[in-house]
Amino acid sequence: MDAAQRRQAILELLKQSTQPVSAGTIANRFQVSRQVIVGDVALLRAGNSAISATPRGYILADGAMESNQLTRTIACRHSRENLAEELYTIVDNGCGLIDVIVEHAVYGQISGQLHIFSRYDADCFLEKLSKDHASPLCDLTGGVHLHTISCRSEEAYQRVLAALKEKGILFSK
Known part of the structure; x- marks a missing residue:
């Protein structure tokens, strides 16, 4: 398999996956180094493939959410x-x-792409922050940040707002 065929196969793999796929997993599948996959993904992105890098791996941006989900932006501070x-x-x-x-x-x-939809996803993200001794982006702004969230319903969105407000995390004037 040459490099162009591998890149096409990477796209097909991501199209079939509903979860992020790590560069290491892809590298093992195609028997190349992780760095080769990082380069392949960079070239795919340069060719306008909508690939997002998340803390748990690569995902096609189009497949990030179900089409029946509501998206909203919220402001938080913590x-x-x-x-x-x-x-x-x-x-x-x-x-x-x-x-x-x-x-x-x-x-x-x-x-930064998060794609966190469960406590498991959240725990993986928090573990990666800790393991890599990385700072969350909100550290750059005194804790103030926005999130794009995906909600199953308007009721779920309202529950999130109420719960974040109660905890003092929702940022409002």
Whole structure:
């Protein structure tokens, strides 16, 4: 299999997957290094493939949410200590976190793909932050950030808002 065939096979793999697929998993499947896969994905993105990198791996952006889901943007503010509480509150009330967005003084808007739809996803994200000694994006802005969330219903969205407000995490004037 040459590089072009491998890249096409990577796209097919991602199209068939409903969950993120790690670069290591893809590398093992095609018997190449993880770095080769990272390069392949970069070339696919440069060719306008809608591949998002999440904390758990690659996913096609089109497959990130079911079409019957509502998407909303919420503003939050909390310390690092409340990060797990924020994530759990959103997923426990029937919504998922698509991304996180911060407004940086120099770089402007910075976003990171999350694709967190369960406590398991949240735990994987939190573990990766800890293991890699990484800082969440909200550390850049004193805890203020936006999330695009995906909700099964308007009622789930309202539950999330109420629960985050009660916990002092929802950012409002």
